Amino acid sequence: MGLFSKTIRTLGPWGGYQLARQICRTQPRILMYHRFSNPPVKDWASPKYFEQQVRHIKENYNSFSLVGLMQYKREHGHMPRHAVVITVDDGYRDFYHYAYPILRKYQVPATLFVTTGFIDRRLWLWPDKITWLLSQVDRIPEAIKIGSFRSGAGEVNFETRPLYWKQWIHHALSLPDVEKHFFIDQLASGLGKTFPDSIPPEFEPVNWLELSEMQDNGIEIGGHTVTHPSLGRVTKSQAREEIFGCRDALNARLGGRCRTFCYPNGQPSDFRDFLPGLVQEAGFLGAVTAFPDAFGTREPMLMRRHVSGDDMFQFFKSVSGVELIGLRLRKEVRMGLSGAVSGYAG
Ligand SMILES: [Zn+2]
Incomplete structure:
Protein backbone atom coordinates (compact mmCIF):
# COMPACT_ATOMS: atom_id res chain seq x y z
CA MET A 1 0.00 0.00 0.00
CA GLY A 2 1.38 3.43 -0.97
CA LEU A 3 1.95 6.27 1.47
CA PHE A 4 -1.12 8.09 0.13
CA SER A 5 -3.37 5.08 0.79
CA LYS A 6 -1.87 4.55 4.26
CA THR A 7 -2.44 8.19 5.16
CA ILE A 8 -6.02 8.08 3.90
CA ARG A 9 -6.79 4.83 5.71
CA THR A 10 -5.73 6.55 8.92
CA LEU A 11 -7.08 10.06 8.37
CA GLY A 12 -10.14 9.28 6.24
CA PRO A 13 -12.57 8.44 9.03
CA TRP A 14 -11.23 11.40 11.08
CA GLY A 15 -12.37 14.07 8.69
CA GLY A 16 -10.26 13.29 5.61
CA TYR A 17 -13.27 12.07 3.65
CA GLN A 18 -15.31 15.13 4.64
CA LEU A 19 -12.44 17.39 3.58
CA ALA A 20 -12.13 15.61 0.22
CA ARG A 21 -15.90 15.85 -0.25
CA GLN A 22 -15.65 19.60 0.24
CA ILE A 23 -12.62 20.05 -2.05
CA CYS A 24 -14.31 18.01 -4.81
CA ARG A 25 -17.78 19.53 -4.38
CA THR A 26 -17.99 20.66 -8.02
CA GLN A 27 -16.45 17.45 -9.45
CA PRO A 28 -18.99 14.63 -9.77
CA ARG A 29 -17.80 11.13 -8.98
CA ILE A 30 -19.10 8.30 -11.12
CA LEU A 31 -18.97 4.92 -9.37
CA MET A 32 -18.70 1.67 -11.31
CA TYR A 33 -20.20 -1.66 -10.25
CA HIS A 34 -20.54 -4.89 -12.20
CA ARG A 35 -22.07 -7.87 -10.43
CA PHE A 36 -24.07 -8.46 -7.26
CA SER A 37 -24.50 -11.59 -5.18
CA ASN A 38 -25.71 -12.94 -1.89
CA PRO A 39 -23.78 -14.62 -0.27
CA PRO A 40 -20.81 -12.44 -1.22
CA VAL A 41 -18.43 -13.46 -4.01
CA LYS A 42 -14.93 -11.99 -4.32
CA ASP A 43 -14.89 -8.70 -6.28
CA TRP A 44 -18.70 -8.58 -6.50
CA ALA A 45 -21.02 -6.39 -4.46
CA SER A 46 -23.35 -7.88 -1.87
CA PRO A 47 -26.65 -6.36 -0.69
CA LYS A 48 -25.30 -5.82 2.84
CA TYR A 49 -22.50 -3.45 1.80
CA PHE A 50 -24.36 -1.99 -1.17
CA GLU A 51 -27.16 -0.88 1.14
CA GLN A 52 -24.66 0.84 3.45
CA GLN A 53 -23.18 2.60 0.44
CA VAL A 54 -26.52 3.70 -1.00
CA ARG A 55 -27.57 5.01 2.43
CA HIS A 56 -24.28 6.91 2.75
CA ILE A 57 -24.78 8.46 -0.70
CA LYS A 58 -28.38 9.39 0.15
CA GLU A 59 -27.31 11.09 3.37
CA ASN A 60 -24.20 12.89 2.11
CA TYR A 61 -24.45 13.52 -1.63
CA ASN A 62 -26.78 14.49 -4.44
CA SER A 63 -27.37 11.34 -6.43
CA PHE A 64 -28.06 11.31 -10.17
CA SER A 65 -28.38 8.86 -13.00
CA LEU A 66 -25.71 9.66 -15.58
CA VAL A 67 -28.24 11.09 -18.00
CA GLY A 68 -29.72 13.12 -15.12
CA LEU A 69 -26.27 14.57 -14.44
CA MET A 70 -25.77 15.53 -18.09
CA GLN A 71 -29.23 17.08 -18.30
CA TYR A 72 -28.53 19.12 -15.17
CA LYS A 73 -25.32 20.38 -16.74
CA ARG A 74 -27.15 21.32 -19.95
CA GLU A 75 -29.82 23.20 -18.05
CA HIS A 76 -27.58 25.02 -15.58
CA GLY A 77 -24.33 25.36 -17.52
CA HIS A 78 -22.36 23.68 -14.75
CA MET A 79 -22.23 20.42 -12.82
CA PRO A 80 -24.34 20.08 -9.64
CA ARG A 81 -22.59 20.22 -6.28
CA HIS A 82 -21.70 17.07 -4.36
CA ALA A 83 -22.92 14.88 -7.22
CA VAL A 84 -22.46 11.11 -7.20
CA VAL A 85 -23.61 8.71 -9.91
CA ILE A 86 -23.98 4.96 -9.43
CA THR A 87 -23.40 3.04 -12.67
CA VAL A 88 -23.60 -0.70 -13.25
CA ASP A 89 -22.39 -2.45 -16.39
CA ASP A 90 -23.64 -5.21 -18.67
CA GLY A 91 -27.25 -5.99 -17.66
CA TYR A 92 -26.99 -9.14 -15.54
CA ARG A 93 -30.07 -10.35 -13.74
CA ASP A 94 -28.44 -9.94 -10.32
CA PHE A 95 -28.82 -6.16 -10.61
CA TYR A 96 -32.59 -6.54 -10.69
CA HIS A 97 -32.58 -8.97 -7.73
CA TYR A 98 -30.11 -7.37 -5.37
CA ALA A 99 -29.31 -3.77 -6.28
CA TYR A 100 -32.55 -2.38 -7.70
CA PRO A 101 -34.69 -3.04 -4.56
CA ILE A 102 -32.12 -1.14 -2.47
CA LEU A 103 -31.94 1.79 -4.89
CA ARG A 104 -35.72 1.89 -4.91
CA LYS A 105 -35.98 1.76 -1.13
CA TYR A 106 -33.73 4.82 -0.77
CA GLN A 107 -35.02 6.53 -3.94
CA VAL A 108 -31.48 6.77 -5.31
CA PRO A 109 -31.25 6.88 -9.12
CA ALA A 110 -28.61 4.96 -11.07
CA THR A 111 -27.61 4.00 -14.60
CA LEU A 112 -27.56 0.41 -15.85
CA PHE A 113 -25.58 0.03 -19.10
CA VAL A 114 -26.85 -2.92 -21.11
CA THR A 115 -25.52 -4.93 -24.04
CA THR A 116 -28.65 -5.31 -26.15
CA GLY A 117 -27.76 -8.62 -27.89
CA PHE A 118 -27.25 -10.07 -24.42
CA ILE A 119 -30.66 -8.82 -23.22
CA ASP A 120 -32.15 -10.39 -26.38
CA ARG A 121 -30.41 -13.63 -25.31
CA ARG A 122 -28.76 -13.85 -28.70
CA LEU A 123 -25.33 -14.12 -27.08
CA TRP A 124 -23.48 -14.70 -23.82
CA LEU A 125 -21.09 -12.02 -22.67
CA LEU A 191 -11.06 -28.97 -23.86
CA GLY A 192 -13.70 -31.14 -25.51
CA LYS A 193 -16.56 -28.88 -24.36
CA THR A 194 -19.60 -27.51 -26.16
CA PHE A 195 -21.27 -24.34 -24.92
CA PRO A 196 -24.91 -24.88 -23.84
CA ASP A 197 -27.47 -23.35 -26.21
CA SER A 198 -29.06 -21.21 -23.55
CA ILE A 199 -27.23 -18.92 -21.15
CA PRO A 200 -26.53 -20.70 -17.81
CA PRO A 201 -28.46 -19.13 -14.87
CA GLU A 202 -25.36 -17.55 -13.27
CA PHE A 203 -24.72 -15.53 -16.45
CA GLU A 204 -28.32 -14.58 -17.26
CA PRO A 205 -29.42 -11.09 -18.33
CA VAL A 206 -32.39 -9.08 -17.09
CA ASN A 207 -35.30 -9.09 -19.52
CA TRP A 208 -36.89 -6.16 -21.34
CA LEU A 209 -39.91 -6.12 -19.03
CA GLU A 210 -37.67 -5.76 -15.98
CA LEU A 211 -35.69 -3.03 -17.74
CA SER A 212 -38.91 -1.20 -18.52
CA GLU A 213 -40.05 -1.45 -14.89
CA MET A 214 -36.69 -0.13 -13.67
CA GLN A 215 -36.71 2.70 -16.21
CA ASP A 216 -40.07 3.79 -14.78
CA ASN A 217 -38.52 3.86 -11.30
CA GLY A 218 -35.44 6.06 -11.56
CA ILE A 219 -33.00 3.76 -13.34
CA GLU A 220 -31.54 5.02 -16.60
CA ILE A 221 -31.02 2.19 -19.09
CA GLY A 222 -27.88 3.24 -20.96
CA GLY A 223 -26.07 1.80 -23.97
CA HIS A 224 -23.23 -0.73 -23.86
CA THR A 225 -23.15 -1.89 -27.54
CA VAL A 226 -24.93 -4.85 -29.14
CA THR A 227 -22.31 -7.60 -28.68
CA HIS A 228 -19.78 -6.13 -26.19
CA PRO A 229 -16.65 -6.07 -28.38
CA SER A 230 -13.66 -3.92 -27.53
CA LEU A 231 -14.40 -0.92 -29.76
CA GLY A 232 -10.64 -0.56 -30.15
CA ARG A 233 -10.60 -3.90 -32.00
CA VAL A 234 -13.32 -3.42 -34.62
CA THR A 235 -13.54 -1.37 -37.83
CA LYS A 236 -15.15 2.05 -37.79
CA SER A 237 -18.26 0.72 -39.56
CA GLN A 238 -18.57 -2.12 -37.04
CA ALA A 239 -18.20 0.39 -34.20
CA ARG A 240 -20.97 2.44 -35.78
CA GLU A 241 -23.24 -0.62 -35.96
CA GLU A 242 -22.51 -1.49 -32.33
CA ILE A 243 -23.25 2.03 -31.07
CA PHE A 244 -26.22 2.93 -33.30
CA GLY A 245 -27.65 -0.62 -33.20
CA CYS A 246 -27.63 -0.53 -29.41
CA ARG A 247 -29.34 2.86 -29.35
CA ASP A 248 -32.02 1.69 -31.79
CA ALA A 249 -32.72 -1.49 -29.80
CA LEU A 250 -33.06 0.46 -26.55
CA ASN A 251 -35.36 3.03 -28.09
CA ALA A 252 -37.47 0.37 -29.84
CA ARG A 253 -37.95 -1.70 -26.69
CA LEU A 254 -37.99 1.01 -24.01
CA GLY A 255 -39.17 4.12 -25.84
CA GLY A 256 -37.10 6.92 -27.35
CA ARG A 257 -35.35 9.11 -24.78
CA CYS A 258 -31.98 10.64 -23.88
CA ARG A 259 -29.43 8.11 -22.66
CA THR A 260 -25.71 7.77 -21.96
CA PHE A 261 -23.17 5.20 -23.14
CA CYS A 262 -20.44 2.99 -21.69
CA TYR A 263 -17.47 1.66 -23.73
CA PRO A 264 -17.07 -2.15 -23.30
CA ASN A 265 -14.00 -3.08 -21.27
CA GLY A 266 -13.31 0.66 -21.13
CA GLN A 267 -9.50 0.65 -20.87
CA PRO A 268 -7.24 2.98 -22.92
CA SER A 269 -6.58 0.18 -25.45
CA ASP A 270 -10.33 -0.08 -26.09
CA PHE A 271 -10.48 3.42 -27.61
CA ARG A 272 -9.98 4.99 -30.99
CA ASP A 273 -10.08 8.71 -31.70
CA PHE A 274 -13.31 8.49 -33.71
CA LEU A 275 -15.37 6.81 -30.96
CA PRO A 276 -16.45 9.85 -28.92
CA GLY A 277 -17.70 11.49 -32.15
CA LEU A 278 -19.72 8.42 -33.09
CA VAL A 279 -21.25 8.16 -29.63
CA GLN A 280 -22.20 11.82 -29.75
CA GLU A 281 -23.60 11.49 -33.28
CA ALA A 282 -25.81 8.63 -32.05
CA GLY A 283 -27.34 11.13 -29.61
CA PHE A 284 -25.91 9.84 -26.33
CA LEU A 285 -25.52 12.74 -23.88
CA GLY A 286 -22.35 11.38 -22.27
CA ALA A 287 -20.10 8.33 -22.11
CA VAL A 288 -17.83 6.67 -19.56
CA THR A 289 -14.55 4.75 -19.34
CA ALA A 290 -13.80 1.97 -16.83
CA PHE A 291 -10.81 3.65 -15.17
CA PRO A 292 -10.18 6.82 -13.20
CA ASP A 293 -7.51 9.43 -13.85
CA ALA A 294 -6.94 13.15 -13.30
CA PHE A 295 -9.44 14.12 -16.04
CA GLY A 296 -12.47 13.16 -13.94
CA THR A 297 -15.62 14.27 -15.76
CA ARG A 298 -14.04 17.03 -17.89
CA GLU A 299 -14.56 15.24 -21.20
CA PRO A 300 -18.33 14.45 -21.53
CA MET A 301 -17.80 11.60 -24.01
CA LEU A 302 -14.95 10.09 -21.95
CA MET A 303 -15.89 10.61 -18.33
CA ARG A 304 -13.76 8.58 -15.92
CA ARG A 305 -15.20 6.19 -13.35
CA HIS A 306 -14.11 5.00 -9.92
CA VAL A 307 -14.31 1.34 -8.89
CA SER A 308 -16.71 0.29 -6.16
CA GLY A 309 -17.81 -3.00 -4.61
CA ASP A 310 -17.78 -4.64 -1.21
CA ASP A 311 -14.46 -3.03 -0.19
CA MET A 312 -15.69 -0.13 1.97
CA PHE A 313 -12.25 1.55 2.01
CA GLN A 314 -12.26 1.67 -1.81
CA PHE A 315 -15.87 2.92 -1.73
CA PHE A 316 -15.04 5.82 0.61
CA LYS A 317 -11.97 6.75 -1.45
CA SER A 318 -14.07 6.73 -4.64
CA VAL A 319 -17.18 8.49 -3.36
CA SER A 320 -15.49 11.20 -1.27
CA GLY A 321 -13.12 12.33 -4.03
CA VAL A 322 -9.98 11.18 -2.17
CA GLU A 323 -9.02 8.99 -5.14
CA LEU A 324 -9.60 11.86 -7.59
CA ILE A 325 -7.47 14.22 -5.48
CA GLY A 326 -4.67 11.62 -5.36
CA LEU A 327 -4.76 11.23 -9.15
CA ARG A 328 -4.67 15.01 -9.61
CA LEU A 329 -1.77 15.42 -7.19
CA ARG A 330 0.14 12.83 -9.21
CA LYS A 331 -1.19 14.39 -12.45
CA GLU A 332 -2.02 10.88 -13.52
CA VAL A 333 -3.52 10.80 -17.01
CA ARG A 334 -4.06 7.36 -18.52
CA MET A 335 -5.51 8.52 -21.78
CA GLY A 336 -6.10 11.85 -23.42
CA LEU A 337 -7.50 12.73 -26.76
CA SER A 338 -5.80 15.73 -28.32
CA GLY A 339 -8.56 18.19 -27.39
CA ALA A 340 -8.89 16.83 -23.87
CA VAL A 341 -5.15 16.98 -23.22
CA SER A 342 -4.76 20.60 -24.26
CA GLY A 343 -7.83 21.51 -22.22
CA TYR A 344 -6.38 19.96 -19.09
CA ALA A 345 -4.66 22.44 -16.83
CA GLY A 346 -3.53 20.58 -13.72
ZN1 LIG B 1 -19.18 -4.54 -19.94
Missing part, protein backbone atom coordinates in the same frame (compact mmCIF):
# COMPACT_ATOMS: atom_id res chain seq x y z
CA TRP A 126 -17.90 -13.59 -24.02
CA PRO A 127 -15.78 -13.45 -20.79
CA ASP A 128 -18.48 -15.67 -19.23
CA LYS A 129 -17.71 -18.33 -21.82
CA ILE A 130 -14.15 -18.47 -20.52
CA THR A 131 -15.40 -18.56 -16.92
CA TRP A 132 -17.78 -21.37 -17.85
CA LEU A 133 -15.09 -23.41 -19.64
CA LEU A 134 -12.82 -23.21 -16.62
CA SER A 135 -15.68 -24.24 -14.33
CA GLN A 136 -16.14 -27.42 -16.39
CA VAL A 137 -12.63 -28.86 -15.99
CA ASP A 138 -10.39 -29.77 -13.07
CA ARG A 139 -7.30 -30.17 -15.19
CA ILE A 140 -5.92 -29.08 -18.55
CA PRO A 141 -4.59 -32.43 -19.83
CA GLU A 142 -2.10 -31.01 -22.30
CA ALA A 143 -0.69 -27.61 -23.23
CA ILE A 144 -3.06 -25.52 -25.39
CA LYS A 145 -1.59 -23.98 -28.56
CA ILE A 146 -3.73 -21.65 -30.66
CA GLY A 147 -1.71 -19.52 -33.10
CA SER A 148 0.91 -17.72 -31.02
CA PHE A 149 -1.02 -18.45 -27.83
CA ARG A 150 0.34 -21.01 -25.35
CA SER A 151 -1.25 -22.14 -22.09
CA GLY A 152 0.35 -24.85 -19.97
CA ALA A 153 -1.16 -28.15 -18.85
CA GLY A 154 -2.01 -28.57 -15.17
CA GLU A 155 -4.56 -28.81 -12.40
CA VAL A 156 -7.43 -26.32 -12.44
CA ASN A 157 -8.34 -25.48 -8.86
CA PHE A 158 -9.29 -22.43 -6.81
CA GLU A 159 -5.71 -21.17 -6.98
CA THR A 160 -4.90 -21.79 -10.64
CA ARG A 161 -8.35 -21.13 -12.12
CA PRO A 162 -8.06 -17.31 -11.75
CA LEU A 163 -4.57 -17.45 -13.30
CA TYR A 164 -5.78 -19.35 -16.35
CA TRP A 165 -8.77 -17.02 -16.53
CA LYS A 166 -6.58 -13.90 -16.52
CA GLN A 167 -4.23 -15.29 -19.15
CA TRP A 168 -7.04 -16.39 -21.50
CA ILE A 169 -9.05 -13.16 -21.09
CA HIS A 170 -5.93 -11.08 -21.60
CA HIS A 171 -5.17 -12.88 -24.86
CA ALA A 172 -8.79 -12.65 -26.05
CA LEU A 173 -8.76 -8.90 -25.44
CA SER A 174 -5.64 -8.48 -27.56
CA LEU A 175 -7.35 -10.00 -30.63
CA PRO A 176 -9.54 -8.41 -33.31
CA ASP A 177 -13.16 -9.20 -32.46
CA VAL A 178 -13.65 -11.95 -35.07
CA GLU A 179 -10.45 -13.73 -34.03
CA LYS A 180 -11.50 -13.47 -30.40
CA HIS A 181 -14.63 -15.56 -30.99
CA PHE A 182 -12.58 -18.09 -33.00
CA PHE A 183 -10.04 -18.28 -30.14
CA ILE A 184 -12.79 -18.98 -27.57
CA ASP A 185 -14.29 -21.70 -29.79
CA GLN A 186 -10.83 -23.23 -30.17
CA LEU A 187 -10.39 -23.24 -26.39
CA ALA A 188 -13.71 -25.06 -26.03
CA SER A 189 -12.94 -27.69 -28.64
CA GLY A 190 -9.42 -28.14 -27.20
